[in-house]
Amino acid sequence: MDYELAQVNIGRMRAPLDSPVMKDFMDGLAEVNAAADAADGFVWRLVDGEGDGATGFRFWGDEWLIVNMSVWATPEALRSYVYGSVHRPYLQRRREWFEHLKEAITALWWVPAGERPTVQDAEKRLTILREKGPTADAFTLKAEFPKPKA
Structure with missing residues (x-):
């Protein structure tokens, strides 16, 4: 059995998605998602059917937390x-749109291919990372764990 890398990251919005605060973020979503879709090693991303992204999903039932999830062939492809x-310019501007959270906001884990x-x-994996730190069940790009043995 082969494995692929799942990732989740969340953000607590500073304002509603249709506000002037979030305008540049929302205006850039199509470009950022298109770059992901075209990237080497990209496999899949969560979409909500309401547009180009997954802004309709909430995390832990919190209306201010939005979620991004995707699957990649390798950690190198994701990185x-x-x-x-x-993507990097948007990453550099994230504090304009999202609050700084002290807890982990990104988790990675291996899933069977397909x-x-x-x-x-994703909620479960991020909880594991927050409670236990990086493990084979939930880790980060800075503390990677290898693919499970087939």
């Missing part, structure tokens, strides 16, 4: 996209 020329994680799966 290349995250720090690439299209499996697509749910928001509930």
Whole structure:
């Protein structure tokens, strides 16, 4: 069995999505998502059917937390996209749109190839990371764990 890398990251919005505060973020969503879709090693991303992203999903039932989830072939593919020329400028501006949270906001975990994680799966993995730190069940790009053995 082969495995792919699932990732989740959340953000607590500073204002409603349709507010002037969030305008640049929302205006850039299509470009950022298109770059992900075209990236080497990209497999899948969560979409809500309401547009180009997944802004309709909430995390832990909190209307101010939005979620991004995707699946990648490798950590290197994810890293290349995250720090690439299209996504990086938005990453650098994240404090304009999202509150700084002291707890972990990003978690990674391995899923069997072809499996697509749910928001509930992501909530569980981020909780594990927050409670136990990086483990094989939930980790980060800075503290990676290898693919499970087939």
